[in-house]
Amino acid sequence: MLRLSKRVEYGLLAVQAMSCAPDCIVSAKDIARRFDISLALVAKVLQQLVRAELVVSYHGTNGGYTLARNASLVSVADVVNAIEGAEASIVNCQEHSADECSALDACTIREPLSILQLRIQKTMASMSVAELTPTNQLVQLEVL
Numbered sequence: 001m002l003r004l005s006k007r008v009e010y011g012l013l014a015v016q017a018m019s020c021a022p023d024c025i026v027s028a029k030d031i032a033r034r035f036d037i038s039l040a041l042v043a044k045v046l047q048q049l050v051r052a053e054l055v056v057s058y059h060g061t062n063g064g065y066t067l068a069r070n071a072s073l074v075s076v077a078d079v080v081n082a083i084e085g086a087e088a089s090i091v092n093c094q095e096h097s098a099d100e101c102s103a104l105d106a107c108t109i110r111e112p113l114s115i116l117q118l119r120i121q122k123t124m125a126s127m128s129v130a131e132l133t134p135t136n137q138l139v140q141l142e143v144l
Contacts, residue, residue, distance in 0.1 A: 002090060002120070004080070010037055011045045011079045015054065016132045019071035025064035045083060052082030067129075076132070077124035089117050 004012075014031050028046055032039040046065055049055040054074055055065050067074060080088070091113050101107065 005084065007041070007045050007048075008080050008083050010035075010042055011049060011083045012076065012129075012132060013037075014042065014046060014049065014065070015067060015071070015074060015079055015129045018055065018065060018067045019129050019133055022067065022071070025058050025062065025066055027064035030064070048083050049079070052078070054078055054082055071130035071133075072128045074129040075125050076127045076129070077121060079129070080124055090120065091117075 013035050014026075017031050017034065018026050028043045029039060031037075031046075032042045046055060046057070050057045050065070053068055056068050057063070057065055091110075
């Protein structure tokens with residue numbers, strides 16, 4: 001089964017939390033506490049989202065984070081790419097040089113898996129962060 005990394009999962013939780021409080025600044029501490037996850041890891045993930053310009057950071061006593069644009073304009077793929085990199089793939093031979101694969105000459109799955117990779121990317125690109133938060137399941141954060 002394909003799995004998203006914990007860092008991607010935490011990134012999606014963070015942007016989901018921000019999308020539920022679009023007019024508020026949400027702290028890393030609030031996110032970590034709400035989802036019972038490591039503050040240090042949440043902070044690292046948020047830094048990656050800031051570098052990718054998906055999230056804006058505010059410094060100071062009442063600092064925190066907000067989405068850089070409306071949640072409907074941020075895709076799941078945007079978050080995955082910000083954290084894992086745009087070149088991440090489902091199998092190593094697509095990420096690295098084909099020369100590194102000892103089974104390359106006999107491999108019959110590389111091309112079909114490339115098609116699968118494209119379909120996964122297309123699906124993630126078609127789903128917005130806003131879709132991660134159905135209106136009947138809004139996350140309540142203690143926002144300062």
